[in-house]
Amino acid sequence: MTLYEFAPTRSIRVRWTLQELGVDFDAVAVDLLAGAHQRPEFLQINPAGKIPALVDGDVVLTESVAIVLYLAEKYPTKRLMPTDPAERAQLYRWLLFAATELEQPLWRITRHTALYPEDQRLPGDVRLASEEFRAMAGVLERHMRGREFVVGDGVTVADFVTAYTLDWATEFGLLDRFPVLLDYVRRMYARPRAALRIADAFATINRPRLSASLSRV
Numbered sequence: 001m002t003l004y005e006f007a008p009t010r011s012i013r014v015r016w017t018l019q020e021l022g023v024d025f026d027a028v029a030v031d032l033l034a035g036a037h038q039r040p041e042f043l044q045i046n047p048a049g050k051i052p053a054l055v056d057g058d059v060v061l062t063e064s065v066a067i068v069l070y071l072a073e074k075y076p077t078k079r080l081m082p083t084d085p086a087e088r089a090q091l092y093r094w095l096l097f098a099a100t101e102l103e104q105p106l107w108r109i110t111r112h113t114a115l116y117p118e119d120q121r122l123p124g125d126v127r128l129a130s131e132e133f134r135a136m137a138g139v140l141e142r143h144m145r146g147r148e149f150v151v152g153d154g155v156t157v158a159d160f161v162t163a164y165t166l167d168w169a170t171e172f173g174l175l176d177r178f179p180v181l182l183d184y185v186r187r188m189y190a191r192p193r194a195a196l197r198i199a200d201a202f203a204t205i206n207r208p209r210l211s212a213s214l215s216r217v
Contacts, residue, residue: 001025004053008201010064011052016160016195017068068157091151098165101136105129141178163188
């Protein structure tokens with residue numbers, strides 16, 4: 001099993017899942033800053049030229065949420081996915097919530113603060129996206145009151161995806177009003193097999209940090 005990754009990206013979600021599972025895997029660093037994700041050899045793995053990608057024998061997967069679901073199902077004894085249909089439906093619900101309601105406004109903020117050329121950035125959209133994120137973070141804050149994990153009584157892949165997404169929000173200072181979520185992020189990243197936080201992942205690549213930009217490619 002091989003993970004194609006770049007430290008401060010959604011690769012964090014997949015690496016975290018693999019580490020929690022305790023399975024052996026090879027890691028191949030794809031240097032986005034050097035354009036390695038656009039080279040022919042990587043485009044054969046992911047024609048979209050994005051990270052992460054997982055190759056497991058004949059299985060080639062992209063999209064971090066799809067990959068973590070695959071891994072949870074491949075190793076059912078590790079219990080990173082509920083077996084009860086109703087509880088599993090809740091896992092799907094919160095995974096999609098993280099990937100759409102939370103991540104989508106964070107992407108817009110990233111684009112208009114770091115990715116787009118300065119003359120194409122829309123400061124007004126940053127404000128709108130920040131408001132939209134906080135509204136949805138409020139929904140999750142209320143859900144997480146009195147809970148240790150997003151779904152059920154044990155850690156699942158929904159936690160790795162959600163904690164990473166919330167860590168991304170801390171890069172923009174968007175969780176200051178949400179003490180429950182801040183505590184949840186701290187607890188999740190304190191787990192013995194947790195992946196690096198985004199800020200620490202940037203430090204590993206020994207390149208100038210580009211705000212929160214490349215952490216979403």
